[in-house]
Amino acid sequence: GAVVSQHPSWVICKSGTSVKIECRSLDFQATTMFWYRQFPKQSLMLMATSNEGSKATYEQGVEKDKFLINHASLTLSTLTVTSAHPEDSSFYICSPRGRGLSETQYFGPGTRLLVL
């Protein structure tokens, strides 16, 4: 299967700071990147979709100015949580898709964010 990495795996930060999460597809070119988040005891919810070289499309209720997504290359996408607050504490997971891949959808290992 596809190899996907995320960094950092977990982060603790103070309220008001910004946190950058990296997602790398190691063995294929990710033309599309999905970013999901999962609050405790809840299921995964899609936050945004980005295509390489284009602006991301955000789901309803997700602030585009707060969650900045950069998908400048086919192997790297970043999600920056700006001015993080405790309610942003969640498990953030990326899911890249590439050209020619089957229906299989892979997920990164996730980044757990705790905002104090």
Add this chain to the structure above:
Amino acid sequence: QKEVEQNSGPLSVPEGAIASLNCTYSDRGSQSFFWYRQYSGKSPELIMFIYSNGDKEDGRFTAQLNKASQYVSLLIRDSQPSDSATYLCARSGSARQLTFGSGTQLTVLP
């Protein structure tokens, strides 16, 4: 009505039994469906996907899809304690994004 609905459980089965997990969806245009397993604190792991009516088998797992009834299920045969996890059902949208159900927590008792 939620797009994808699952019984939240918890569901408990004895070791060696068959675990049956169910999922319904509201969008008749949905094409592909996925079952993921998620251990606590971990990212989801793909078990299998299905897009044709009928059964699809992979080892101890069988996915069943009935588009007329808008119903997807996952059967786990010979359940093992290591199968204890939350099982997520998901449908794929037009842009291949996934919409997940709330998950069913399964416990396999030794």
